[in-house]
Amino acid sequence: MTQDFDLFRLSEEHEMLRDSVRALAEAKIAPHATEVDEESRFPQEALDALVGNDLHAVHVPEAYGGAGADALATVLVIEEVARVCASSSLIPAVNKLGSLPVILSGSEHLKKSCLPALAEGDAMFSYCLSEPDAGSDAGGMTTRAVRDGDHYVLNGVKRWITNAGVSEYYTVMAVTDPDARTRGISAFLVRKSDDGVSFGAPEKKLGIKGSPTREVYLDNVRIPADRLIGAEGTGFATAMQTLDHTRITIAAQALGIAQGALDYAKGYVRERKQFGKPIGDFQGVQFMLADMAMKLEAARQLTYSAAARSERAARGAQKQDLTFHGAAAKCYASDAAMEITTDAVQLLGGYGYTRDYPLERMMRDAKITQIYEGTNQVQRIVMARNLP
Incomplete structure (x- = not known):
């Protein structure tokens, strides 16, 4: 049949x-x-x-x-x-x-x-979860938000904040009940223009150098109580639900970096000649390109599938293993991007190692996709706890 x-x-x-x-x-x-x-x-x-x-x-x-x-x-x-x-x-x-x-x-x-x-397009948004002593252990944050009448007063430091200083809006996670651990974390909308908000110097990074990464300082930042996102104590749950959806965007970024590297490498090996013929005619090079393309396509299918689950969840359907698939897409795609960009640099030989060609930048940029929005070690923990 x-x-x-x-x-x-x-x-x-x-x-x-x-x-x-x-x-x-x-x-x-x-x-x-x-x-x-x-x-x-x-x-x-x-x-x-x-x-x-x-x-x-x-x-x-x-x-x-x-x-x-x-x-x-x-x-x-x-x-x-x-x-x-x-x-x-x-x-x-x-x-x-x-x-x-x-x-x-x-x-x-x-x-x-x-x-x-x-x-x-009048304002951008950033996300403030991590702190100097609370990275993978987000529940260990110390930034505080204290209710004062019709306002909250926020104090603390957020680290590794993407596009900090450029964005106008910041979703900030802060502790409202220190005794409740993750159930004592709440989410707030903070504006760059709020009194007491300031930023550290831009981090000097390996890659994604065009996206400013800075600390966000909250010094007695007084905001109206209606800028609480959800109810008190629900901030951590909101943060984790958000990451279920947005880890897929990091997978997408990894796909793009890897595709750009593969495209460039394919063009190069068709033109570069050694021993009287294009190096793309050599079986060793062909095997490398085949592996790169295979990993990329597997990552793309996993990412698009996770995106479909994200959309269904956003429309109110059952999560359908979104937590697992979002983590899997981010983890696999970013690992693949690191491997593909590294191989692309190898295919260009010494040229790939220079800044005259874009592949060394792509390789540097790819690395962060294995780290932010949860390291790939954390992604594997998430997957293990949510096996479908």
Whole structure:
């Protein structure tokens, strides 16, 4: 007995989105990628291009002025931007990470106060979970939020905050009940313009140099009580629910970096000649390219599948193993990106090791995808605890 099966493929709308983002990225973002990395400066050209084409925060619901794009569409935007510039891909990725707690748990008043500005491109969002002594153990945070009448007063330090200083809005996790551990953590919306908010110097990083990473200092930051996201004590649950969805965006970033490296390496081995013929004709090189492409396609299928689960969960369906699949996509795709970019550098030999070619930048950029939004060691713990 035989049966026809449809292979997974993107819808026509998703294919059109991919094509349009790729064209935009190659025309408006790629030409500045090397300079952004060399100068460790924010990719303003990328932000302008993304905002000008409504691609900076496609996830924002239509009710708040956004495109209301699904999770797979968001993945495609991030993937195609990361293919030419990983730093620039953190604009749409972190806008989703920072704002999703508000979308998931915020009051209608809170959503209306910030999401339209994000949708318009007038403001960016960042996410403040990690601290100097609370990285993988987020439950060990010490940033405090104390109720004072109709306000909360926040004090503490947040570390490794992506796009800090550029973003206007910050989702901040802080302890409201020190005796309750993770059940004593609450989430708040803080603005850059709030009194007492300041930033540390930009970190000097191995990669993604165009995306500023800074500490956020909260010194007696007094905010209205209606900027509490959800109920007191639900912040940690909101943070973990957010990561279930947004780990997939890091997988998308890893896909894009790996695809860019593979594309460049393929072109190079067709042109580079040794021993009288293109090095791409040698079986050893062909095997390397085959392995790179195989790992990339496996990572892509896992990521797109996780994005579909994310979208179903966002629409109120059962989670359908989203926690496992989100962690698996992030872990596998980032590991694959590190392997693929390393092999791409190898294929270029000495040239790959120089800054005259983009592959060393892609290799450096790929490394962070194994670390942020939960190290891959933590992802494996998450997967083991949520086996389908």
